[in-house]
Amino acid sequence: MKLPWGRSSTPPQSEEISSLEDSRANSQLNTFNDDNKEDAVQTVTNGEDQQDMGPYSTFVEGINDDKSKKDSEDGYDEASVLSDEYDEGLSGFVIVLTLVSSISGFMFGYDTGYISSALTSVKQDLSHKSLSYGDKEILTAATSLGALISSLWAGIVADIIGRKPSILISNIMFLIGIILQVCAHKYWQMAAGRLIMGFGVGIGSLVAPLFIGEIAPSMIRGRLTVINSLCITGGQLVAYACGAGLTHVNNGWRVLVGLALIPVSLQFVFFIFLPDTPRYYIMKNDVESARKVLRKTYRRAPNYVIDAKVKELHDLNGSIDGKNVLDKVWKMAKELHTKPANLRALIIACGLQGIQQFTGFNSLMYFSGTIFETVGFHNSSAVSLIVSGTNFVFTVIAFFAIDKLGRRPILLIGVPGMLVAWIVCSISFHFIGIRFEGANAIVEHAGFTSWGILIIVFIVVYAAFYALGIGTVPWQQSELFPQTVRGVGTSLSSATNWAGSLVIAACFLTMLQNITPSGTFALFAGITAVSLLFIYFCYPELSGLELEEVQEVLKDGFGIKKSKQLAKHRKKQAAVAKAVAKHKIPRSEIIGD
Numbered sequence: 001m002k003l004p005w006g007r008s009s010t011p012p013q014s015e016e017i018s019s020l021e022d023s024r025a026n027s028q029l030n031t032f033n034d035d036n037k038e039d040a041v042q043t044v045t046n047g048e049d050q051q052d053m054g055p056y057s058t059f060v061e062g063i064n065d066d067k068s069k070k071d072s073e074d075g076y077d078e079a080s081v082l083s084d085e086y087d088e089g090l091s092g093f094v095i096v097l098t099l100v101s102s103i104s105g106f107m108f109g110y111d112t113g114y115i116s117s118a119l120t121s122v123k124q125d126l127s128h129k130s131l132s133y134g135d136k137e138i139l140t141a142a143t144s145l146g147a148l149i150s151s152l153w154a155g156i157v158a159d160i161i162g163r164k165p166s167i168l169i170s171n172i173m174f175l176i177g178i179i180l181q182v183c184a185h186k187y188w189q190m191a192a193g194r195l196i197m198g199f200g201v202g203i204g205s206l207v208a209p210l211f212i213g214e215i216a217p218s219m220i221r222g223r224l225t226v227i228n229s230l231c232i233t234g235g236q237l238v239a240y241a242c243g244a245g246l247t248h249v250n251n252g253w254r255v256l257v258g259l260a261l262i263p264v265s266l267q268f269v270f271f272i273f274l275p276d277t278p279r280y281y282i283m284k285n286d287v288e289s290a291r292k293v294l295r296k297t298y299r300r301a302p303n304y305v306i307d308a309k310v311k312e313l314h315d316l317n318g319s320i321d322g323k324n325v326l327d328k329v330w331k332m333a334k335e336l337h338t339k340p341a342n343l344r345a346l347i348i349a350c351g352l353q354g355i356q357q358f359t360g361f362n363s364l365m366y367f368s369g370t371i372f373e374t375v376g377f378h379n380s381s382a383v384s385l386i387v388s389g390t391n392f393v394f395t396v397i398a399f400f401a402i403d404k405l406g407r408r409p410i411l412l413i414g415v416p417g418m419l420v421a422w423i424v425c426s427i428s429f430h431f432i433g434i435r436f437e438g439a440n441a442i443v444e445h446a447g448f449t450s451w452g453i454l455i456i457v458f459i460v461v462y463a464a465f466y467a468l469g470i471g472t473v474p475w476q477q478s479e480l481f482p483q484t485v486r487g488v489g490t491s492l493s494s495a496t497n498w499a500g501s502l503v504i505a506a507c508f509l510t511m512l513q514n515i516t517p518s519g520t521f522a523l524f525a526g527i528t529a530v531s532l533l534f535i536y537f538c539y540p541e542l543s544g545l546e547l548e549e550v551q552e553v554l555k556d557g558f559g560i561k562k563s564k565q566l567a568k569h570r571k572k573q574a575a576v577a578k579a580v581a582k583h584k585i586p587r588s589e590i591i592g593d
């Protein structure tokens with residue numbers, strides 16, 4: 001194939017390509033730059049066959065051969081490639097959509113985070129009585145229960161009425177729930193408020209990452225989805241900090257709960273003016289709206305790229321029809337469980353969400369104060385702040401690593417780190433020697449011992465490794481499912497998450513009492529070890545892949561090898577596209593339109 005480059009535009013010269021040495025894209029290019037740089041320049045200049053260009057050829061093929069690509073049967077390697085070449089710029093539109101959707105993540109974190117301090121400052125404000133241990137457990141668990149119930153149907157509703165209306169419904173649930181709590185003078189009103197707010201948390205926890213995953217250009221989809229996770233951990237941190245500040249304020253807990261009205265109202269108002277995702281519009285056959293959103297997403301892409309993308313979404317993203325909603329849901333569930341690629345996606349998504357919860361992180365979120373007091377640390381809220389601060393900081397690191405390093409590497413670094421940390425905690429608890437008499441912990445070696453310090457240090461280490469991988473990756477769940485079953489698939493995996501959260505909230509203290517703290521953390525370590533095997537053998541690398549390509553990977557197995565190759569290939573393509581964009585070679589001159 002001859003390249004049209006030489007005719008009307010100046011091809012990149014070798015010095016220009018050398019100047020890529022210090023560009024950001026170059027780190028990715030380095031792997032092949034040295035071998036291919038000269039060849040590529042020669043080939044471009046002489047108009048030789050692009051086969052000689054190594055990794056450059058894929059890029060050139062993408063921009064020169066658009067017609068044949070459009071006609072090709074293989075959706076897997078065509079339109080998606082085209083759009084990747086235009087991923088180099090992140091539009092303000094995508095940033096706004098991501099930030100506004102991530103308010104759901106903030107609400108998730110804030111609402112699950114404020115309860116521990118609200119419970120200590122609520123005193124006798126509810127039903128004029130001190131809350132019993134059981135009362136407190138019900139208030140804590142009510143939100144997880146609400147989230148479990150709503151997440152079970154949220155994905156399906158999001159498929160039927162849309163992602164945007166679902167987020168608006170979650171806002172209304174939040175508003176009702178928060179107002180009920182702020183005005184509560186009766187215990188049961190508070191519990192009802194927590195439950196209804198939980199409905200909002202469940203919908204938001206599922207729909208926000210789904211929304212972001214569907215609007216994000218593939219090369220940065222991981223990062224953009226992690227912004228939602230950052231808002232979760234940030235929300236938890238803010239809730240802990242505000243809670244600490246308001247502990248001694250009269251009715252401070254009402255202020256703490258009421259503050260949540262601000263982000264919810266903002267999200268509601270913003271979302272009224274924002275569109276739904278192109279994939280949802282295509283599902284509803286609203287091609288014009290899909291095209292409008294895509295045009296704003298890929299700012300620099302010429303029309304044929306947008307057309308190719310619309311065609312790709314149209315060809316690959318059908319929806320399942322049914323006589324009525326129940327029939328439709330039944331058919332979706334059947335499609336999810338009977339098609340091998342879908343079933344594998346479901347196993348991975350539920351597996352990761354289960355691992356996130358059953359390895360015990362939220363025992364720290366809900367009960368770190370109790371744990372730290374048990375080992376002789378009296379400023380427990382300060383230590384809890386350190387744990388949630390670590391969780392936040394390492395989610396920031398995950399943000400930078402998730403697309404660059406990939407999902408698998410961060411999981412395969414994070415989970416072994418968690419395993420070591422839990423083993424150290426289990427051993428240390430054994431040497432501290434704790435017995436329980438009723439709900440009271442009797443510590444044999446009371447006071448601030450070296451075992452106690454070891455526990456605190458390794459709990460913080462654990463939080464760091466958790467946030468780096470398993471705290472963030474499971475919320476990328478929507479990328480695993482094709483459009484036809486994405487709603488029902490993400491519903492089941494989110495429900496797995498909330499069921500796990502509920503079980504840990506309800507059982508952790510009982511486990512401490514019945515199988516000792518050492519036994520509890522040994523159990524968490526055992527679950528973590530099994531989880532590591534699951535991830536190693538079943539979780540493919542999905543960074544940089546188009547949502548539509550993931551099915552291809554899962555078609556004949558868990559596709560670990562295939563996914564790693566494809567992810568590497570896509571990254572190289574994106575690096576080349578970025579590099580060429582940096583040279584500012586007008587595309588019209590390259591493709592001659």
Ligand SMILES: O[C@H]1[C@H](O)[C@@H](O)[C@H](O)[C@@H](O)[C@H]1O
Nearest residue numbers: 229232233362365391471472
């Ligand atoms: O991804 C989040 C995050 O890791 C939170 O810190 C945790 O409390 C949630 O349960 C989890 O879903």
